[in-house]
Amino acid sequence: MPPVWLLAFLGLAWMQATYLPMWFDFGGAWSDLVGGLLVGGGVLLIVLAASEFRRHRTTIVPHQEAERLIQSGIFTRSRNPIYLGDALILAGLILRWDAVLALPLIPIFVWIIEKRFIIPEENRLRRKFRMDFAKYCDKTRRWA
Template sequence: MKWIDLPPVWLALALVMTWWIAQLQPMWLAFGHPALDLAGGLLVGGGLVLMLLAFVEMRKQRTTVIPHMEADHLVTTGIFRRSRNPIYLGDVLVLAGLALRWDATVALVLVPLFIGTITQRFIIPEENRLRRKFRADFARYCQKTRRWL
């Protein structure tokens, strides 16, 4: 069951629930406005770009993208100058964007639940590992760069 404890699996579950809500929500809760489609598309696109930039930066630094593994390097360059967790931020943008694209605005309630789950299951343990391994460097990085934005 270790495979289920990976962020993409949690994102997939949240997306399935979002899609399910979109299929089941009453028509009177649907907005069906083109602006929501545009906003949703921009959020999804922005999320995918964030993820791609983070993956590229981590590959350049030759460190792992797998959350439960020990990082070889503390990545503070590129997109990591703006956010300590650009991949997770990208996940959140994709989730919110697809909720809008699928006209499932009720499902936006899943976004803070997803953020809380990701923070507790992945971000805090990752930060604890980085804090132990990179000590003062990680402390300085945390002072300069916010967890999400």
């Protein structure tokens, strides 16, 4: 499950910040502000996406068959707002914790989520919704 992956990566970043602090940091107050904004933005994306899933009465659980193709709300901007929100939360907490050495975890997290969850989900949606999903992909980016 993606939340487990997020928690694991957050744990690694926190451990780096706690047990291997470096002599340099991101710069104090600005990194706290930007980190907080990223975490807040990530949480907002997840809440907006979850509300669309609920409104359309389809599953939010990865690897389950969707009943409907959601193309409204936050899904007009991104095909994967929850995963984008997860990545923003990870980036924001890395900034807040001054976990400089943990920065490479962000692209690794995105790569794992894409390979393990996004591509299989998109393949299922492509098979089920065919032309509608193709049109949706043409007008909405995967990561936005």
